[in-house]
Amino acid sequence: MRSPAGGAPKFLNLIHIRFPIGAIASIGHRISGVLLLISLPLLVLTLERSLGSEAAFESLRTAVDTSWWRLVLLVLVWAAAQHALAGVRHLLMDIGIGSPLAQARTSAWAVILTAAIIAFAAAVRWLA
């Protein structure tokens, strides 16, 4: 919001009104990070089971065939894609690539859309 004609600039509530794409990417980075962290014990159990025996290894495949686990896996695929892509974006910015605002906005869009496409592709493959 620009200032009204002739008046002083008003920045009231600006932060509440606007939620730029960079902020959404940032929140997405946090939410996906928390989801991945919560799934860490599950990942450890999966690792142990996968090495236990051939039967246990195969039982992981059949477990994934139930729709609840597919849904969990789908959420985690989105979280991993979102977090890794947003993380690469941050690392590139750290070394000075893509930090100007216009580029940062474009890359934020790219990260969110690519993660969504990856999740969608996984959904088509597993849930269809």
Added chain:
Amino acid sequence: MRVFVGQRAWLLQRASAVALLLILALGAALLLVGPPLTYERWHALATSPHGAVIIVLFFAALSLHGWIGARDIVLDYVHSLPVRLSVLAIIAVILFAVVIRVALTMAAHLSLVS
């Protein structure tokens, strides 16, 4: 909690991120080339000395990275000091246990004869 804070945390967060990306890329490459992942192939890869060390490193980097990220989030949103310390302590214990457990698991499975 002055564990991995400030510039050191910033650096460790980046270093662990790069380590995780490299190990994930290695894992993806192993999945893409070569035969499909049967139990036999996975077991051979994971329990070889290289595989076991890489898996332990992966979980160590994951836990370190998760600790720094979780700490950032807790400091941002949890303002009551006792609750904050409790939450951080629980996260720290779980992440520490994850690394210990994975290290013990991989040590138990390690096949030194090739």
